Amino acid sequence: MTSATRTLRARRLEAAALELFTVRGFDAVTVDDLAAAGGVGRRTFFRYFPTKLDVVLGQLDDALAALVAALAAVPSAADPTSAARQAFLQVNAYSPGDEPVLRRRLALIETVPEVAARAAVRYEAWERAVALDAAARWGQAPDELRPQVFARVVVAAMRGVFTVWLASPEAELRSLVVAAFDDLGRGFG
Numbered sequence: 001m002t003s004a005t006r007t008l009r010a011r012r013l014e015a016a017a018l019e020l021f022t023v024r025g026f027d028a029v030t031v032d033d034l035a036a037a038g039g040v041g042r043r044t045f046f047r048y049f050p051t052k053l054d055v056v057l058g059q060l061d062d063a064l065a066a067l068v069a070a071l072a073a074v075p076s077a078a079d080p081t082s083a084a085r086q087a088f089l090q091v092n093a094y095s096p097g098d099e100p101v102l103r104r105r106l107a108l109i110e111t112v113p114e115v116a117a118r119a120a121v122r123y124e125a126w127e128r129a130v131a132l133d134a135a136a137r138w139g140q141a142p143d144e145l146r147p148q149v150f151a152r153v154v155v156a157a158m159r160g161v162f163t164v165w166l167a168s169p170e171a172e173l174r175s176l177v178v179a180a181f182d183d184l185g186r187g188f189g
Contacts, residue, residue, distance in 0.1 A: 009040075009048065010048045010049075012038060012039075013034070013038035013040065013045065013048055013049070013055070014049075014055055014058075014059070014101065015101050016034070016037040016038045016039075017029075017034045017037065017038065017049075017052070017055040017056075018055070018056070018101055018104035018105055018108070019037075019104065020033060020034060020037045021055075021056070021104070021108055022104050022107070022108070026052075026056075026108060026112045026114070026115060027112075027114075029052065030052075031045060031046075031051075031052055034049075034052060034055065053114070053115065053118055056105055056108050056109065056115050057109075057115065057118055057119055057122060059105065060119065060122040060126075061122065063091050064122070064125055064126055064129060066090070066091050067087055067088070067091045067126065067129055067130075068129050070086065070087035070088075070090045070091055071083055071084070071087045071129065071130075071133040072133075073087075074086050074087060076136070076137065078137070079137060080130075080133065080134035080137045080138065080147075080150060081181065081184055081185045082185075083133060083134075083137060084130060084133070084134070084154050084181070084184075085177075085178075085181040085184075085185070087133075088154075088158060088177055088181070089174065089177055089178070092158075092173055092174070092177055093174070094173065099173070103165075103166060106162050106165075106166055107166055110162075110163065110166065123155055123159070126151075126155050126158075127148075127151040127152055127154075127155050128142075128151070129151075130150065130151035130154050130155060131143075131147040131148055131150070131151035132147075134146070134147040134150045134151060135147035153184065153187075154184065157180045157181075157183075157184055158177070158180070160180065161173070161176045161177055161180050164176055
């Protein structure tokens with residue numbers, strides 16, 4: 001099986017699982033239900049997702065890796081706000097076809113306490129990545145106040161963007177990200 005096939009199968013399993021979670025509720029769905037909905041056996045499901053939580057949250061890990069790469073690609077002369085803006089716009093460049101799955105994932109993260117608690121750990125990793133980048137751009141240590149506050153504000157702003165986007169089906173995600181960074185830039189420019 002090629003990695004492209006694996007990725008396609010994983011995405012199909014993920015889409016089927018997120019739909020099932022949305023319809024029946026996260027707690028009511030078993031791994032056997034997820035495997036059946038994805039048209040695979042239990043063992044095959046576990047090759048792609050160690051737990052049902054990973055179906056919802058695994059993409060956050062992939063997006064973190066993409067964020068780190070995107071931040072590294074921004075020239076070092078860019079200020080932290082500009083660098084974060086560019087990186088978050090790149091990481092959140094979803095095609096219209098991917099948006100329904102993203103909406104389901106984010107709704108689960110916002111409404112299921114167990115998922116929200118586990119997502120918080122992932123958001124801390126995002127904060128660390130943003131703090132490391134900002135600290136390097138400011139010539140400071142990552143554990144100093146300015147990079148720490150900046151990182152937490154940026155990640156909180158992105159979470160706010162997603163909350164507004166979920167509540168406003170007509171809103172365009174990219175426009176919300178731009179607006180959030182415009183506001184942040186006035187405070188961190």
